Amino acid sequence: MSLPLLLGLPVILLAVGIHAVTTSRRSHRSHWIYGATLIVCVIALGLALASLLMDPTPATLTLPLGLPWLGAHFRLDALAAFFLVVVNLGGAVASLFALGYGQHESAPGRVLPFFPAFLAGMNLVLLADDAFTFLFAWEFMSLSSWALVMAHHQEPANSRAGYLYLVMACFGTLALLLAFGLLAGSDGAYDFAAIRAGQATPGLAALALVLALIGAGSKAGLVPLHVWLPLAHPAAPSHVSALMSGVMTKVAVYGFVRIVFDLLGEPVAWWWGGLVLALGGVTAVLGVLYALMQHDLKRLLAYHTVENIGIIFIGLGLALAFQANQMYTSAALALTAALFHILNHSLFKSLLFLGAGAVLTATGERDMERLGGLIHPMPWTALAFLLGAAAISALPPLNGFVSEWLTFQAILLSPELPQWLLKFLAPAVGALLALSAALAAACFVKAFGITFLGRPRSPAAAQAQETDRYSLWALFILAGLCLLAGILPGLVVDSLAPVVGLLNGSARLVTQHDQPWLTLVPVADVKSSYNGLLVLLFMAFSGAVAAFLIHRLASSAVRRGPAWDCGFPEASPTTQYTAGSFAQPIRRVFGSVVFQARERVMMPPPGDLRPARFEVKLRDPIWEHGYAPIANAVVAASSRFNYLQYLTIRHYLSLVFGALVILLLGMALWR
Amino acid sequence: MALITDYLVQGCQMLLVLLLAPLLTGWVRTIKAQLLRRRGPSPLQPYRDLLKLLRKEALLADSASWLFRVAPYLIFAALWVAAALVPTFASGLLFSWTADLIAIVALLGSARFFLALAGLDVGTSFGGIGSSREMMIASLAEPAMLMIVFTLSLLAGTTELSAIAQFMLTAEVGLRVSLALALLALIMVAIAENARIPVDNPATHLELTMVHEAMVLEYSGRHLALIELAASLKLLLYLSLLGCIFIPWGMATAGESWTAYLIGVAAYLGKLALGGFLLALFETSIAKMRVFRVDQFLGAALMLGLLGALLLFVSRSR
Structure with missing residues (x-):
């Protein structure tokens, strides 16, 4: 029932986009556009939630298009x-944010239609059920x-x-x-x-897995793609950055x-899981x-997306490894x-x-070295x-924390895997996961x-003002959902159960919502449990008791004064730690290996009045060893074959003829 | 009736850790002073310090924000809850399943997160140096700790600390290489996390090598009292952790008689005294290392933890 409705909503969105082309020159129309996308996304969110929670049986529809x-x-x-819930929740909140943020857009005609x-x-x-529609929609999204x-x-x-x-988008779609x-x-x-009914041979299936990993991974941001x-x-306007990072990467994961x-x-072979x-x-x-090495706020966030995709x-990958060994309860976890985590x-x-985005509107700055306070x-x-x-x-x-805790619990089940390589890989990946969480x-x-x-x-940071109401609502809706999903994880796990069942031969986790105190118990009572609600309550209780007792029985007086700073307070804000100096210890510990980070201090000779200079050089190993050689090879080849552009028509015809002959020969030999 | 007793015992544990924490800090200081042939303050001195700090007014820097004032309560709350969830005199208490060992490690991470932010809040160079070094140390100590958790939970088949402690009491544990590696790694992590020598010096001020003290430099009055108390709680937590995993003897299990609980408390006090003494002995016998040697120290802890976990992964027969 909800499928035709859900299909109608993108059509409405497209109509809104086309309408925006004609009206977006008048900037006050941005309210209208973002209001419309907000309403459409909320309806789609409601429909998707209803379908996920109440009636997860598949519905299909074929249109003569x-x-x-x-x-x-x-x-x-x-x-x-x-995934529709994820996409439309993100879309709705981004639209709400843009109701305020979009007012500051300098080129609304380049944002509103798209x-x-x-x-x-x-x-x-997400709705496509054949390869052509899927790829068409995928390319539409990319473009x-x-x-x-x-x-x-x-x-x-x-x-x-x-x-x-x-x-990269073309390359990914090609894959x-x-x-x-x-x-x-x-x-x-x-x-x-x-496709589902047909059985691919193991070789073909493995090739398809690698291609899917390349295609979806390049959109999701899997290293080295x-x-x-x-x-x-970060280049897009902030509400679009939020959608691209928070939502579009998830659509890529959906593809995978x-x-x-x-x-x-x-999965046919266990190495699939190992590879992923x-x-x-x-x-x-x-x-x-x-x-950690970035000081542009939005670029730092974008690199963090790469981490979370990992x-x-x-x-x-763990799920694939478990499934390949018929361990479906572990795979469900x-x-x-x-x-x-998605x-x-x-x-x-x-x-x-x-x-x-709110910081950018208030200060005009993305560079953390010019922000503060x-x-x-x-x-x-x-x-x-x-x-x-x-x-x-x-x-x-x-x-x-909940999703990382669940991932750790899944890793802890992996000693049961029979393959030796996976036995070595799982704890190593666990260490990498722990390292990335701490970093x-x-x-x-x-x-x-x-x-x-x-x-x-900077003066811009000193004169900043609080952002508008729409944006604040958007921020606090998301913050509230972060807290809710953290303290009531069992309910989220339960609503994920139909998805897990669909992908995992109908094996799923035990029902969580009838556990006492809404505790999260993924495997069994004795193995592990976590209760975010009680942790929050305990923390609130002990913090409140401490505050109450101290303010009641001891002192609640406060006096303001200049900072102490070991007796040498310095008025200039440049004496504070910056983003670069904060990351320096970590850059020295990890960056000297990974990025070959080199620090150089240039001291002028005594008597010289020039300031000393400090330089940090970082090298991107993946760009230098992966992409730069390919780009150089392409440039070299194209300049090599450049002369082909200036041939006569006879030469071109003979080239075409020759190519045809070679192809036909190849066909004849192949058959 | 039984439920009320359970609540009571759990409440006792919460109060016990809170009341014992300053005493433990004072005990370590007294032993250290006597090892250095000084008379030293009485072990009760931290209580007097805390009371004095609590009664004083809080002096805030002009550039301090609301976060600076809220952070001490958050840090204290997170550490108190974490310390109260580690089995001390008895295992399997009423709320012991609230957070497993991974969650306890993460609670310590929460406290550290807000402490580091508080260090940056006033905008002084000392606060920044402390925060940035603390996060560097944590970025190695936390994964090392999680590897230890992996080792323990693979052995015991659970990440619940109470269940691990009960498992350690059974005979099937025996002597294991993995456990020895985990013990060594846990001691190294505990030293780093509690800002003890050789990673950091708890007694130093006005020295460029300090980490923890640099972060809390701008705190005064009741805020400083809460932070000091939280630091004591963290030391207590790590000693309880070592005690309940590696020397679990004497610990009562929930629902036993009051005499069992009393024996448990006595054993717990003994373990704390022993742990504090060994810590003081270790601290007086070693010099502080410079900051950029800490990564090698903790890297070794991480490798030991990983090795312990790996041995278990590989030796698991199916």
């Missing part, structure tokens, strides 16, 4: 419904988000980001196209029902899950290390952890990007950003501490 012999197939099952189109594209990807990245195209960094994004081609076979059975992400996500867990069916697991672990640690893929990351990453003029934004930062750093009792906390102490705490480092 697209390829004439295929038609456009659509399907709404539990997996699609869960924003609804981007939302429509993401919704359609509309590319247009949004290019909204402020005058800045040279943005046009470079847009170019790189376009190249997906090949994956679907392999799965559909020579008969061209492109609808998903036929992540290079475009930290450039493109749909192909590998649903279409391919049971290893990639996830490396992605998590490298992502957070890159993030955590999600660790869960998915790993899958639940991954899905839970939801969590969409919540807190959207929150943090929107908070960065924003907690004084912007206390509410600071509180919401703090909650998001604590949640992404996996601190109890917030939601980020993430360091990174967000830096992000929040340098941006919001201390004293303002």
Whole structure:
């Protein structure tokens, strides 16, 4: 029932986008557009939630669109419904935020038409049930988000980001196209029902897995395919950054899950899980290390997306490894952890990007070295950003901790795996996950501490003002959801159960909501349990008792004075720690290996009045060893073959003829 | 009736850790002073210090925000809850299942997160140096701790601390290489986490090598009292952790008679006294290392933990 309605909503979004083309020159119309997307997203969210919680049986629909012999197939099952919830929740909150934020847009004509189109594209990807519709919607999503990245195209960094994004998006879609081609076979059975029914040979299935990993991984930001992400996500307007980082990467994960867990069916070989697991672990640690080295607030957040995608893929890899060994209850735990983290990351990453947007509006700055002290003029934004930062750093009792805790519990089940390589890999990945969690906390102490705490480092930061009401509502809705998902994790796990059942041969975790005190008990009572609600209550109780007793019985007097600073307070705000100096110990410990970080101090000779200079050099190993050689080879080849551009018509005709002959020969030999 | 007793015992444990924590700190200081041939303050001195601090007014820097004032309560609450969830004199108490060992480690992480933020809040260079070094140390200590958790929970088949403690009392544990590695790693992590020599010096001020003290430099009055109390609670927590995992003897299980509880309390006091004495002995016999040697120290702890877990992963027969 809800499938036709859910299909109608993207059409409405597209109509809103087309309408925006005609009206967006008048800037006050942005209210109208964002209001419309907000309403559509809320309706879609309601429909998807109802479908996930009440009636997760799949519904299908075929429309006479697209390829004439295929038609456009659509399907709404539990997996699609869960991701629809994620997408439309993010879309609704981003629209709400944009009601205020969009007023400051300098080029509304470049944002308003594409924003609804981007939302429509993401919704359609999730509903598609044949390869053609899927890829069409995927490309639609990529291109509309590319247009949004290019909204402020005058800045040279943005046009470079847009170019790189376009190249990587095309590459990713090519990989997906090949994956679907392999799965559909020579008969061209492109609808998903036929692919599901057909049995791919192990070799073909493995190839399709690798292609899906490349295609979806490049969109999600899996190392080493992540290079475009930290450039493109921050370039877009902040509410779009929130959607790209918090939501579009999840659509990419959906693509991977749909192909590998649903279409391919049971994993054939155990190394599938090992491959995904290893990639996830490396992605998590490298992502957070890159993030620590940044001092651009939005780019730091974008690199953190890479880290979280790694955590999600660790869960998915474990699930594949367990499934390959027929350990379905363990696989259910790993899958639940991954899905839970997908939801969590969409919540807190959207929150943090929107908070960065509020800072950008208030100060015009993204560079943390020029911010500081924003907690004084912007206390509410600071509180919401703090909650998001604590949640992404996996601190109890917030939601980020729950999904990482579930992932750890899944890793603890992996000694039962029979393969030796997995036995070695699982604890190593566990160490990588623990390392990335600890580094993430360091990174967000830096992000929040340098941006919001201390004293303002520039006049812009000193004159900042609190953001508007719409934006604050958006921030606090997300912060509230982070807290709720953290203290009532059992309810979230229960609503994920149909999705897990769909992907895992109907094995799922035990029902959580009838546990005493709403405790989360993933495996069995004796193994492990966690109760976020009680942790929160205990903390609130002990903090409140301490505050009450101290203020009542001891002293509650406060006196303000200058900072002490060991007796040598310095008035200039430049004596504070900066983002660069905060990260220096970690740069020295980890960065000297990974990024070959080199620090150099240039002291002028005595008597010289020039200031001393301090220089840090970082090298990006993946760009230098992965991408630069490819780019150089392409440039070299194209300049080599440049002369082919200036041939006569006879030469071209003979080239065409020669190519034809060679192809026919090849065909003849192949048959 | 039984339920009321359970609540009572749980409440006793919460109060016990809170009341014992300053005494433990004072005990370590007294032993250290006597090992250095000084008379030293009485072990009760931390109580007097805390009372004095509590009665004083709080002096706040002009640039301090609301976070600076809220942070001490948050840090104290997180550490008190964490310390009360570690089994001390009895295992399997009423709320012991609220948070397993991973969650307790993460609660310590929460406290550290807010302490580091408080260090950055006033905007002084000392606060920044403390916060940035603390987070560097934590970025190695926390994974090392989680590897220890892995080792223990693989052995005991659970991450519940009470269940691990009960498992350690059974005969099937025996002597294991993994356990020895975990013990060594846990001691190293405990030293780093509690800002003890050789990682940090709890007695130093006005010295560029300080980490913990640099972060709390701007605190005064009741806020400083809460932070000091929280630091004592953290030391107590780590000693209880070592005690309940590696020397669990004497510990009562929930629902036993009052005499069993009393024996448990006595055993717990003995363990704390022993742990405090060994800590003081270790601290007086070693010099502080410079900051950029800490990563090697903790890297070794991480590797030991990983090795312990790996041995268990590999030796698990199916």
